[in-house]
Amino acid sequence: MTTLGYDVDTLRTAFPGWSFFYSDEGVLYATRRGVRLDDEEIHKGLHQTVSANDIDTVVDLLQDQERVAAMS
Numbered sequence: 060m061t062t063l064g065y066d067v068d069t070l071r072t073a074f075p076g077w078s079f080f081y082s083d084e085g086v087l088y089a090t091r092r093g094v095r096l097d098d099e100e101i102h103k104g105l106h107q108t109v110s111a112n113d114i115d116t117v118v119d120l121l122q123d124q125e126r127v128a129a130m131s
Contacts, residue, residue: 065114065115065118066114067079067081067087067114070089070114070117070118070121073118074089074121075092076091076092076093076094077089077090077091077092077121078090078091078092079117082110085112086110086111086112087110087111087112087113087114087117088108088109088110089108089109089110089117089120089121090107090108091107091108094107095107100131103127103130103131104127105124105127105128105131106120106124109121109124
């Protein structure tokens with residue numbers, strides 16, 4: 060599956076702090092690599108893992124996580 064020029068390998072390059080995998084049901088997951096968020100970070104809106112049924116939505120979620128992190 061490739062949309063907006065992204066595939067999982069491209070995601071790994073574009074977002075090196077995240078690990079990516081598909082579930083058996085085809086849901087794409089991204090989870091932070093080597094980072095454990097604390098309660099304060101979670102309260103600010105950061106997520107340990109995000110998921111969606113398509114790459115475009117995962118990219119949107121990861122870009123949102125970058126914005127939230129930059130505001131912290």
